[in-house]
Amino acid sequence: MAKRIYNFNAGPSTLPLDVLKIVQDELLDYRGTGMSVMEISHRSAQFDEINEAAISLTRELMGLDESYHVLFMGGGASTQFGLIPMNFLRDGQTGAYVDTGTWSSKAIKECEIQGKMHLAGSSKKDNYTFIPKMADLDVPADAAYLHITSNNTIKGTQYHSWPKVSVPLIVDMSSDIMSRQLDHTMFSMMYAGAQKNLGPSGATMVVIKDDLLQTCKDGNPTMLDYRTHASKKSLYNTPPAFGIYIIKLVLEWVKNQGGLAAVEKVNRAKQERLYQAIDLNNDFYRGPVQKDSRSWMNVCFRLPTEDLEKKFIAEATAAGFGGLKGHRSVGGCRASIYNAMTLEGCEKLAEFMQNFKKAN
Amino acid sequence: MAKRIYNFNAGPSTLPLDVLKIVQDELLDYRGTGMSVMEISHRSAQFDEINEAAISLTRELMGLDESYHVLFMGGGASTQFGLIPMNFLRDGQTGAYVDTGTWSSKAIKECEIQGKMHLAGSSKKDNYTFIPKMADLDVPADAAYLHITSNNTIKGTQYHSWPKVSVPLIVDMSSDIMSRQLDHTMFSMMYAGAQKNLGPSGATMVVIKDDLLQTCKDGNPTMLDYRTHASKKSLYNTPPAFGIYIIKLVLEWVKNQGGLAAVEKVNRAKQERLYQAIDLNNDFYRGPVQKDSRSWMNVCFRLPTEDLEKKFIAEATAAGFGGLKGHRSVGGCRASIYNAMTLEGCEKLAEFMQNFKKAN
Numbered sequence: 001m002a003k004r005i006y007n008f009n010a011g012p013s014t015l016p017l018d019v020l021k022i023v024q025d026e027l028l029d030y031r032g033t034g035m036s037v038m039e040i041s042h043r044s045a046q047f048d049e050i051n052e053a054a055i056s057l058t059r060e061l062m063g064l065d066e067s068y069h070v071l072f073m074g075g076g077a078s079t080q081f082g083l084i085p086m087n088f089l090r091d092g093q094t095g096a097y098v099d100t101g102t103w104s105s106k107a108i109k110e111c112e113i114q115g116k117m118h119l120a121g122s123s124k125k126d127n128y129t130f131i132p133k134m135a136d137l138d139v140p141a142d143a144a145y146l147h148i149t150s151n152n153t154i155k156g157t158q159y160h161s162w163p164k165v166s167v168p169l170i171v172d173m174s175s176d177i178m179s180r181q182l183d184h185t186m187f188s189m190m191y192a193g194a195q196k197n198l199g200p201s202g203a204t205m206v207v208i209k210d211d212l213l214q215t216c217k218d219g220n221p222t223m224l225d226y227r228t229h230a231s232k233k234s235l236y237n238t239p240p241a242f243g244i245y246i247i248k249l250v251l252e253w254v255k256n257q258g259g260l261a262a263v264e265k266v267n268r269a270k271q272e273r274l275y276q277a278i279d280l281n282n283d284f285y286r287g288p289v290q291k292d293s294r295s296w297m298n299v300c301f302r303l304p305t306e307d308l309e310k311k312f313i314a315e316a317t318a319a320g321f322g323g324l325k326g327h328r329s330v331g332g333c334r335a336s337i338y339n340a341m342t343l344e345g346c347e348k349l350a351e352f353m354q355n356f357k358k359a360n
Numbered sequence: 361m362a363k364r365i366y367n368f369n370a371g372p373s374t375l376p377l378d379v380l381k382i383v384q385d386e387l388l389d390y391r392g393t394g395m396s397v398m399e400i401s402h403r404s405a406q407f408d409e410i411n412e413a414a415i416s417l418t419r420e421l422m423g424l425d426e427s428y429h430v431l432f433m434g435g436g437a438s439t440q441f442g443l444i445p446m447n448f449l450r451d452g453q454t455g456a457y458v459d460t461g462t463w464s465s466k467a468i469k470e471c472e473i474q475g476k477m478h479l480a481g482s483s484k485k486d487n488y489t490f491i492p493k494m495a496d497l498d499v500p501a502d503a504a505y506l507h508i509t510s511n512n513t514i515k516g517t518q519y520h521s522w523p524k525v526s527v528p529l530i531v532d533m534s535s536d537i538m539s540r541q542l543d544h545t546m547f548s549m550m551y552a553g554a555q556k557n558l559g560p561s562g563a564t565m566v567v568i569k570d571d572l573l574q575t576c577k578d579g580n581p582t583m584l585d586y587r588t589h590a591s592k593k594s595l596y597n598t599p600p601a602f603g604i605y606i607i608k609l610v611l612e613w614v615k616n617q618g619g620l621a622a623v624e625k626v627n628r629a630k631q632e633r634l635y636q637a638i639d640l641n642n643d644f645y646r647g648p649v650q651k652d653s654r655s656w657m658n659v660c661f662r663l664p665t666e667d668l669e670k671k672f673i674a675e676a677t678a679a680g681f682g683g684l685k686g687h688r689s690v691g692g693c694r695a696s697i698y699n700a701m702t703l704e705g706c707e708k709l710a711e712f713m714q715n716f717k718k719a720n
Contacts, residue, residue, distance in 0.1 A: 005394030009401050012601060015387075020396055024387040024500045030381055034365030034682065035634060036380055038606075039681065041369050074434025074562060080595035082581025085567040110581055195598055200398040201436060203601025221442025221470055223435060224584075237438035238555055240562025240600065241372060246398075322394065323401065 001150070001321050006345040009323030010153050010298065010336040011175065012195040019249045019340075032269070035343060041238040042238050050241075050248050051233060057251035058207065060257055062322060069213060069230040077103070077174045077193040080204065080235050081110040087216045087226055089115045089144045093226040096120040096143040100130040101152040102329065103172060111147075128155040130290040143167045144273055145212075151176035153196075155291040156300030156329040156334065162186060168212050176297050177205065178254060179339055180264040188212040194243055196297070196338045199250050219238025220296075253338065263339055270337050270346040271296040271332045276349040284357040288332070299335045300326060309333055312356055370658065370696040372555040373388050374447035379609045379700075398459045400592050401490040402598050410601075410608050411593060418567065421619055422544040425695030429573060429590040431566040433605045437463070437534045437553040441470040441563065444530060444549075447576045447586055449475045449504045456480040456503040456527070461488040461512040463532060471507075480506060482514050488515040490650040494523050503527045505518065505548070505572075508584065511536035513556075516660030516694065522546060535680040536657050537565065538614060539699055540624040554603055556698045557656070559610050563603025597644040600616040614699065623699055628705040630697050631656040635709040648692070659695045660686060669693055672716055681709055 007014035024223050030037040033046060055070040066204045073079070073250075084107070089095050095111040097104060099122035107294045112116040121132035139146050145168040151158040163169065168188035175213050176193040184190065189208045195201035208226060216227050234244075254263055275294060278285040278301050287294065288300045303309045309332060325351045326332035337346055367374035375493065390397040393406060400406050421694040422428075433439070444467070448713040449455050455471040457464060459482035471477040480499045481492035499506050511518040513535045522678045523529065528548035537552040555561035568586060576587050586597050594604075614623055635654060638645040638661050646662045648655070663669045669692060677683050686692035697706055 002388035003392070003394045007395050007399055009395075009399065011598065012399055012401060013693065014399050015396060020388055020398075024384055025382040027387065028362035028500075029364065032363070034363045034680070035369075036375060039367055039369065039372055039374050040378075042561065043688075061524075074436065074600065076434065076597045076599075078436070079583040080580075082583055086581065104626050106582075113579065178486075179426070186393060193598060196599075200602045201402065202597040202603055206435075219473065221439075221473060222440040223442055227660075235437045238371065238553060238561040240434065241555075242560045242602065243562055243600075244434075285464065291547060319395070328403075 001307070005320045005322045006341075007322050007339065007350060008335040008337065008349070009075075010196075010327065010334060011049055011193070012201050012335055013323070013338050014165070014340045015199070015246070015251060015342045016253045018188045019246065019253055021157050023246065023248055038242050042235060042241050047241060050195065050245050051239075052236065054244050054248040054251060055233065057248065058205065060253060061178060061254060062207070063141065064184055064207070067210045069210065071208065071226065071229040071246070072234045072239050073204045073206055073229060074202065076201070076204055076239050077172055077191060078106065078207065080172070080191045081107040082113070083224055083226070084147065085111045085114040086224060088212070090170075091115075091143070093144040094118045096139045096146045098122065098132060098137065098146070099124055099130055100149050100157060102156045103152065103154075103174070107149070107172065109148055118143060128152065129156065129160050130293040131157050134161050134254060137163050139163070139165050141166060145170045147172070148216055151295055151296045151297050153336070154330055156289050156295045158295035158297065160292065163218060167208075168329055175338070176295075178251075178260060178298060179267050180211060181260045193204055194247055196336075197241050197250075197340075200247035203240040203247060205247065206336045261280045266338070266343055267296050267339065270341065270343050271299060273343070273346045273350045274299045274337065277353045279359050281354065297336060297338055299337060300330075300332060301334075302332045304331075306331070308360060315356065316352060319352060321352060363624075365680045365682045366701075366708060368695045368697065368701065368709070370687065370694060371372050371698075372551070372561050373683070373696055373698050374700045375559070376610060376613045377604070379606065379613055382609055383606065391422050397569060398602050398719050400555060402595060402601050407459060411599075414604050414608040415593065415596065416614050417608065418565070420609060421538060421614060422567070424544055424567070427570045429570065431568065431586065431589040432594045433564045433566055434600050436561070436564055437532055437608060438466065439553045440532070440566065441467040441585070442473075444505070444507065445471045445474040446580055446584060448528075448572070450577060451475075452503045453504040454478045454500055454502070456499050456506045456524070458482065458492060458497065458506070458508045459484055460491055460509050460517060461515045462532070463512065463514075466510045467507055467509070467532065478503060480629050488512065490519065490653040491517050491519050493568055494521050497523050497653055499523070499525050499527060502525060505530045507532070508592060511655055511657050513658045513696070516655045516658045518655035520652065520656065528569075535698070536563045538611075538623065538653075539627055541620045554607055556602060556696075557610075557700075559603050559606035563607060565607065588671055606636045615719065626703055627656050627697070627699065630701065631659060632704045633703070633710045634695055637667070641714065641717050643658060645713065656696055657696060660690075660692060661694075661695060662692045665678040666691065668720060671720070675716065676712060680711060680713060701704050
């Protein structure tokens with residue numbers, strides 16, 4: 001029996017144990033083929049079935065029809081930051097961005113490298129402690145697109161309402177994709193590095209509406225043009241096949257629980273439990289984020305002193321709670337509670353927080 | 361006990377069984393961490409150790425010093441086709457290429473999209489059945505680089521001598537990296553999709569000499585600039601971590617066998633056994649490639665008729681030899697015998713070929 005900790009890593013992060021057990025079980029012989037899934041051809045019937053299932057499960061769970069392409073690419077979300085203006089920003093056009101933290105800022109930088117960027121909103125001067133009000137956003141009607149970051153892993157904020165815009169809405173969903181019910185048809189493009197809610201790092205999911213896809217600019221390198229991947233269902237070249245295989249297993253796991261409605265219910269309970277532990281002990285724990293912008297995925301909190309934070313993290317680690325250190329750029333503590341983290345894990349952590357406060 | 365076939369797939373392809381067993385064994389709990397290696401942070405001490413080991417084993421096995429950077433990127437070799445001119449081809453400069461088949465042609469196309477391409481040599485009009493003579497290559501002295509494809513998986517040809525040029529020599533080694541002893545210092549850049557000799561698809565190894573790296577052009581998207589990856593040892597963003605982990609295990613496996621000298625010895629014996637089976641039965645089997653250009657990695661052969669080829673592949677599959685169908689673009693048969701294919705596998709296949717001839 002493998003020892004397993006409660007893994008609160010921000011990403012790569014915990015995966016469903018049921019999925020890992022399947023992977024382990026069929027690692028030397030994928031379903032009677034006599035080969036590992038890593039050893040089968042991406043042109044084989046077996047892999048085609050995996051790829052098709054990953055695509056159709058994505059559409060099904062998100063409530064999308066075939067006007068949305070589902071792609072699996074390499075390079076992480078950071079590569080998408082560059083590909084978005086490369087594909088969609090035409091000469092003289094502007095890309096509109098909302099700046100809600102580190103990842104938004106990196107996306108913005110890539111737009112500035114390639115063309116004109118327009119800042120539609122920002123919470124930078126308030127240290128990114130909230131998501132700007134949607135009514136306050138300033139989006140030029142002729143912008144090529146509006147780019148937002150739906151969840152901010154480092155600061156622990158998340159969108160709970162959405163901009164209504166006439167330009168294509170592009171969202172970096174790396175850290176909260178498939179975590180709640182949404183009308184996904186409001187987005188023209190959604191993308192996510194797999195390593196939080198979907199699978200291992202090295203595969204990036206890109207969901208892109210056909211009418212946006214058709215506007216890709218000509219003249220880019222073949223592999224950097226979204227149309228290449230869409231036209232071949234990500235099989236123009238050898239895709240990150242093992243990652244797609246795990247994504248497919250994770251999406252089956254999501255579906256078996258009852259889809260995004262069921263996942264949202266558990267995620268709601270998980271974050272409530274942890275924010276409660278903070279709010280009911282606010283003489284000791286402090287959540288730096290405005291309540292209406294709190295992330296359901298990354299619960300950030302501070303303790304009275306940095307020494308106590310160190311002690312908290314050390315004792316939590318010893319007690320089997322891993323990954324609670326805040327991002328190196330901000331310090332403090334952070335519990336990342338993506339889909340695969342159990343309610344039990346959050347309850348145990350809340351209990352630990354309570355006990356730690358009593359003892360210190 | 362898992363059933364395992366003799367897997368002659370062209371890529372993704374067979375991996376060392378010893379490596380797969382380690383992966384399986386530690387899949388739920390990586391070395392006492394209580395997490396899968398897919399669940400640990402890429403900023404953790406555990407992953408850092410994996411990454412550093414993969415880098416230093418690469419240098420050690422190839423006989424390179426620290427003037428070579430070892431990067432692990434996403435997107436496959438096909439993405440590198442575009443990144444090479446993007447990084448190294450300056451306005452007015454020419455990229456020189458040798459065309460030895462499908463993959464070279466794709467690399468050439470990406471140069472033509474971005475700038476001026478000069479054809480230094482080609483075997484296209486002879487259906488790519490050989491590697492052009494090195495003395496016949498025409499490389500402009502002011503070319504930005506010369507690009508070659510060291511092994512051609514589809515046609516089954518391989519370089520056995522090397523161009524001597526004053527411009528940087530860039531080689532796509534996707535299908536024969538780490539398969540033989542070479543003076544690797546003759547190359548300024550080597551790259552390879554992992555899925556043949558190194559690991560699973562989704563990770564691409566790029567080995568690049570510092571003096572070439574320093575010539576990268578400014579103004580490209582951050583993730584498409586090699587310097588980004590080199591300066592952070594591939595950890596600017598979350599890398600394809602699971603792929604790097606397996607690459608590290610495969611490189612340890614190579615080292616434990618005695619390094620590239622030992623691997624070359626086995627690979628020499630493997631290809632000899634199969635080409636012998638063809639040549640000694642040349643009233644039945646036919647190798648379309650000129651003998652001095654034969655690939656040690658992909659042994660291509662034809663049978664008297666296409667019907668016999670179908671029968672051969674069907675009976676071989678039934679007998680436990682997988683992946684023997686030639687590439688869809690050329691037909692025929694192909695045995696891909698990368699490092700992880702055993703000599704025993706090749707001997708059994710040679711025996712099967714002999715018996716099949718007798719019976720047909």
